[in-house]
Amino acid sequence: MLQAPRGRARAALRRFAVAAHTMAGASGRARLFDVRTREEAAAGTIPGALNIPVSELESALQMEPAAFQALYSAEKPKLEDEHLVFFCQMGKRGLQATQLARSLGYTGARNYAGAYREWLEKES
Template sequence: ASVVTYSQLKNMLSNGSIQLFDVRSPEEYQAGHISQAVNIPLGSLEESLRLSPERFQQKFEVKAPVKDDDDIVFQCAKGNRSLKALDIAHRLGFSRARHYKGGYSEWAEKEGK
């Protein structure tokens, strides 16, 4: 399944076995985000995923995702944009990418933020 639940996300974050991409706007991201999330707004996601690993790392200061990584997770506010992000990623060959359907709104609620 390409959906990650809150408890799966918590697990992945605590194991450090996750590449979490927040596809909300920079303003939303600044207002509050999941600690290890890297902000790549949905509008620039496709272009960003097409960057060379070197350029990606320079731009986002994290290792570039690899097409068969199974720890890529997209997240937005409520799951709509992350679903679109998933579509884009799958189209580009990131076949094992997933998304956190609950989004930041569920995360903030469960974390008491």
């Protein structure tokens, strides 16, 4: 059974949950990216998260903004965006996605280490 997050983890979880509802990409606001498969995300995700499976993330982040918009119905993140939060089911793919985004110049990329599993437990 999962332990309830405490202290900094609880505060971070609260920020990510709030950010899910404010994914507009404005300065200071987080954008959430669910890097699980489409099937996993269809079964449930953090509200407001954009699903881009980790297997296609590199090509997605290298797309022209118009192509990204057409494919994902969302604005492409900018290299200078400060709060890009990647998550998966347990944390491994989210970390992989974060490292990939950083290698492409997205310095504001962050991994939600608790992942969807922690968020779901908190919401239950």
